Amino acid sequence: MTDVHYRAPLIEDAGALAAFGRETFIDTFGHLYSAANLNAFLDRVHGLPAVAAELADPARAYRVAEVDGALVGYAKIGPMSLPVANPPATALELKQLYVLPAYKGQGVAATLMAWALDQCHARGARDVYLSVYADNPRAQAFYRRHGFTIVGHYKFMVGDHADDEDIMHLQLWD
Secondary structure: OOOOEEEOOOHHHHHHHHHHHHHHHHHHHHHHOOHHHHHHHHHHHHOHHHHHHHHHOOOOEEEEEEEOOEEEEEEEEEEOOOOOOOOOOOOEEEEEEEEOHHHOOOOHHHHHHHHHHHHHHHOOOOEEEEEEEOOOHHHHHHHHHOOOEEEEEEEEEEOOEEEEEEEEEEEOOO
16 A cells, blocks of 8 residues: 555645545535535535634644545544533544545554544543444444444434434543
């Protein structure tokens, strides 16, 4: 496998991150939605203004994986936004973990996950939550291998389309 380089992105990387997020979401889930719903979601979550604002927000952190200067994956952590009853005040959320298909199974996702969990721990979190599409068994298996368990369900909105989503939780070490 080609050498993968990991780093914290700069604000100048916002455009590349926005494009990568759009591309990977479309490749994985685009077939599920109408064009209007997909575009509304992509503009809100993976639009350049949204990504640039998140990169500038100290409550969030990103890590990118690159090969020869091109993005092949990234992870993002931040404050809890999932509908979990009474989460601990210090809980954090793994917001996204995206990896190009050619790099799945190559250790990129595992390296990004290790970074995300280390960052959550360093920020004082003992609990990490994430959401995963209910019909994505590969992602669910990956998260289970890292110790996450399903603790709830909710409807994830893509435009006006509601997807079944599982909420997963991991209690971190001391």
